[in-house]
Amino acid sequence: MRYDLQGQVALISGAGGSLGEAVARLFAEEGIIVGINDLDPTAAERVAAATQGLALPADITQRAEVEAMVKALVDHFGRLDILVNSAGAKVTPHPLQMLSDEEWHSTLALYLTGTFNCLRAVLPVMLRQHRGRIVNIASICGLAGCAGAAAYSAARPASSA
Numbered sequence: 001m002r003y004d005l006q007g008q009v010a011l012i013s014g015a016g017g018s019l020g021e022a023v024a025r026l027f028a029e030e031g032i033i034v035g036i037n038d039l040d041p042t043a044a045e046r047v048a049a050a051t052q053g054l055a056l057p058a059d060i061t062q063r064a065e066v067e068a069m070v071k072a073l074v075d076h077f078g079r080l081d082i083l084v085n086s087a088g089a090k091v092t093p094h095p096l097q098m099l100s101d102e103e104w105h106s107t108l109a110l111y112l113t114g115t116f117n118c119l120r121a122v123l124p125v126m127l128r129q130h131r132g133r134i135v136n137i138a139s140i141c142g143l144a145g146c147a148g149a150a151a152y153s154a155a156r157p158a159s160s161a
């Protein structure tokens with residue numbers, strides 16, 4: 001079955017990265033208006049230019065930045081129908097006993113707090129509209145665990161896979 005998604009508005013976190021950019025390009029081909037979030041403003045601008053979307057550089061681990069980003073998107077397009085949580089970071093594999101506090105906390109902040117910040121910011125808009133779709137991109141590491149990736153595996157719960 002094929003849905004008519006023309007004119008719907010989507011926010012994609014980490015859309016300057018490989019999966020997020022692919023989603024943004026596919027959405028744009030389907031006529032979906034895309035809000036292109038990334039921590040890296042240059043990447044956000046590049047993908048926004050390629051998809052005729054709106055660049056929304058922001059750090060999703062920061063609640064205030066996420067709320068300002070969602071407000072900017074809704075002020076611009078008047079609605080928000082789809083959220084795709086795709087922000088991520090490269091995993092450097094090493095044994096758990098070598099994992100630093102900083103890496104543990106930053107990984108959980110990105111995948112758990114970042115996703116939570118985005119969900120919390122978009123839900124009032126979607127509830128007001130009585131409409132909304134959310135996709136949390138996860139990983140097989142959240143289901144089975146991946147060797148050398150303790151923080152990443154912990155931050156990718158099976159329920160969101």
Ligand SMILES: NC(=O)c1ccc[n+]([C@@H]2O[C@H](COP(=O)([O-])OP(=O)(O)OC[C@H]3O[C@@H](n4cnc5c(N)ncnc54)[C@H](O)[C@@H]3O)[C@@H](O)[C@H]2O)c1
Binds near residue numbers: 015114
């Ligand atoms: N690529 C794979 O094979 C694969 C497999 C399983 C799961 N995943 C998951 O898919 C998602 C995307 O993977 P990818 O390969 O596109 O990664 P990627 O590294 O290519 O892209 C991730 C993007 O997120 C951005 N980002 C990082 N921190 C951010 C922050 N705080 N705020 C906003 N943006 C931020 C980065 O700048 C980057 O552009 C990740 O969540 C990853 O865990 C990827």
